[in-house]
Amino acid sequence: xxxxxxxAISSLSxxxxxxxxxxxxxxxxxxxxxxxSRVLSQDQFAQTLSQGSAPTxxxxxxxxxxxxxxxxxxxxxxxxxxxxxxxxxxxMDLGVQGDGFFIYGQDAxxxxxxxxxxxxxxxxxxxxxxxxxxxxxxxxxxxxxxxxDLTVDDIQIDTDKTLAKATENVLLGGNLSANTEGGGTDxxxxxxxxxxxxxxxxxxxxxRGGTAAVPTNVWTWQVMDTTVDPPVAGTGDGTITFDANxxxxxxxxxxxxxxxxxxxxxxxxxxxxxxxxxxxxxxxxSSASATSQDGLAAxxxxxxxxxxxxxxxxxxxxxxxxxxxxxxxxxxxxNPTGLVxxxxxxxxxxxxxGDPQIGAAATGGRGxxxxxxxxxxxxxxxxxxxxxxxAQRGFQASSRIITTSDEILQELVNLKR
Numbered sequence: 001x002x003x004x005x006x007x008a009i010s011s012l013s014x015x016x017x018x019x020x021x022x023x024x025x026x027x028x029x030x031x032x033x034x035x036x037s038r039v040l041s042q043d044q045f046a047q048t049l050s051q052g053s054a055p056t057x058x059x060x061x062x063x064x065x066x067x068x069x070x071x072x073x074x075x076x077x078x079x080x081x082x083x084x085x086x087x088x089x090x091x092m093d094l095g096v097q098g099d100g101f102f103i104y105g106q107d108a109x110x111x112x113x114x115x116x117x118x119x120x121x122x123x124x125x126x127x128x129x130x131x132x133x134x135x136x137x138x139x140x141x142x143x144x145x146x147x148x149d150l151t152v153d154d155i156q157i158d159t160d161k162t163l164a165k166a167t168e169n170v171l172l173g174g175n176l177s178a179n180t181e182g183g184g185t186d187x188x189x190x191x192x193x194x195x196x197x198x199x200x201x202x203x204x205x206x207x208r209g210g211t212a213a214v215p216t217n218v219w220t221w222q223v224m225d226t227t228v229d230p231p232v233a234g235t236g237d238g239t240i241t242f243d244a245n246x247x248x249x250x251x252x253x254x255x256x257x258x259x260x261x262x263x264x265x266x267x268x269x270x271x272x273x274x275x276x277x278x279x280x281x282x283x284x285x286s287s288a289s290a291t292s293q294d295g296l297a298a299x300x301x302x303x304x305x306x307x308x309x310x311x312x313x314x315x316x317x318x319x320x321x322x323x324x325x326x327x328x329x330x331x332x333x334x335n336p337t338g339l340v341x342x343x344x345x346x347x348x349x350x351x352x353x354g355d356p357q358i359g360a361a362a363t364g365g366r367g368x369x370x371x372x373x374x375x376x377x378x379x380x381x382x383x384x385x386x387x388x389x390x391a392q393r394g395f396q397a398s399s400r401i402i403t404t405s406d407e408i409l410q411e412l413v414n415l416k417r
Contacts, residue, residue, distance in 0.1 A: 003047075003067065008401035010070030014041055015395040017073055022387045025379045033115030033345045034377040035078045036384075042074040077337045083114070083378040085370050091305055092118040095375040098367020100330035103152060103358065104133035104346065111346035112331055112339065112356065114375050120304065126155040126313070126326075131344040137311070137329040144324040146312070148360045155313065155326045159301045163317050164197025166270060167295030172204070173278035174287040176219060178246060182210030186286045187224070193295030194263035194270060201226050202234065202261050204274070206288065217242040217281060218252075221274075227262050235260035236272075242281035250277060296321055311361045311369040330366045331356035 018039045028034040052064035085095045094102070094116030101112035104127075117129040126135040136152040176186055186206045194200055203224040210216035223236035238256020241249045259272040279288060299319025306313050311328035333339065338353030349356060362368040 002405075003069070005402055005405045007068070007070040008398040008405070010044060010072065011398035011401075012395060014071050014073055015391050015398065017076075018394070019388065019391040021076060022384050022391060025384050026381065026388075028345075029377055029379040029381055029384075031345055031377050032117065032374050033083070033113055034379065035080055035083075035114070036377070036379045037076050037078050039076055040074040041071050043068055044070040044072040078339070078341070079378060080336050081378050083375040085373040086376050088372055088374055091303070091372055093372055093374050094118060094306060094311070094328065095370040095373040096330065096361075096367045097370050099336075100332045100361065100366040101347070102128075103136035103329055103331050103356075104128050104131065105136075106134075106154075109133065110136075111342055111344070111348060112333075113344070113346035115345045116369075117374060118306070120157060120159065124157045124159060126157060126328075128344070131346070133344075135328060137313075137327050139326045140324045146324065146327045148327065148329070148363075152329045152358055155328070157304060157313065157315070157325055159304065159315070161315065161323075162197075162298045162300050163315075163321050163323060164193060164195065164298040164319070165294070165296040165321060166195040166268065167192035167293045168271060169273050169275060170293045171275045171278065171291050172288060173291040174289050175280045175282050175284055176206055176208075176242075176288050177286040178281050178283045180208045180215065180286070181212040182208055182215035183212055184208050184215075186288060188288050188290060189226075190290045190293070192261065192270065192272070192293050193297055194267040196264045196267040197296070197298030198264040198267065199297065200261055200263060200270070203231055206240075217244075219281075221256070221276075223259055223261070225262065236274075240276050240279065246280050246282040248277060248279055248281075306369070306371050308371040309362050309368045311371075327360060328369065329358055330361050330369070331358045332364070332366050333357070 021037050021039050025036045046066040046068045048064060048066050050065035052062045055061040096114055101114060102116050104111045104113060111133060118126055118135060119129045121127050127133060128135065134154045137155045138146050138148055138150055138152060140146045170190055170192060188204045189201060190204060191199055191201050203226055205222045205224050207220050208215050209218040218239055218241050220239050221237060223234040224231040225234035236257055236259030238254045241252035243249050261270045263270055296319040299317035299321060301315050302318045303316040305316050312324055313326040315323045315325055333356060334354035335352055338350040339347035340350040342348050357364060359366060
């Protein structure tokens, strides 16, 4: 009787631990990035009453006789199956589709988590919104290049920046009237931005070749310096030639000399390319103009954008420009079930997890980053309620074993009466 009672007690202890795990899973059913745990039990030590024997020439063999002494907790492990990705509409909410963990904090307090709700702190560091631990990744160099082979570090973003783009290309279109006499001119005003974002203006004067009575289809163009009044010839000139249909003949036209437009003090010189390919020479009024240019005035940061899949961080400016400033890193483990649970839905590397394999998302077996999504808990509530019933029934059955053993002992005591 005593053996059965101790066996039942071991079961009671296990069922209580089982119920503890189930209750924790259910409590975190709505916790972002939470990974459910499961309990695996194993048979405890068995007492051998008979070793059994091998067959002989005269007798057959006998099997060993053993009585189990209860149940023991095998292990509790996290279930790292993918949780559902839930749209939040917030660009700095990130989820991982596939294998991998976000990395938070430096080596002394490094944490790994599937919870990717990010924000910027007062110093511009990208941090986890809940814990405040700094997100790890790489910063871009001055040219916007990101080297993911470097050691990961804090991602600090300067959102007080302004950025401008100097004009490099100017497209001219419209018509230079075929009714213009030889030696006649048509002047087109052109606006462009220097490297400081200041708007600079210049004029391009088109002069038709030939004489008044006998004009040609060749026009010369000359950049005019409008910083003085009246404007004078500046640096930059060439020729354009039209065919008999009034369309530009690019093979017969010349690109001319390098163009130099006055810029603001301290700005880089403008390196301009003028594109005349949309000009025509038809018998209608002149309408030539600068139709587009690729420069931009100074703009301030209006948004921080984290791109899906690779997790590249870009600053979006009010003038429409975008600048790469960093990239979020991911880590994967050979044995993620060997990770040790920490606070804030995070893990730390364990003795059996293996070293973190850190790299860019969607490379080296790491999953892709889903921007504007958070990963929900992978708790299966139907399964957990089923487990709860199993734990309850297992506890009840073990309690009945103790009750039955007690009644038998009571009968044994009563034999002397």
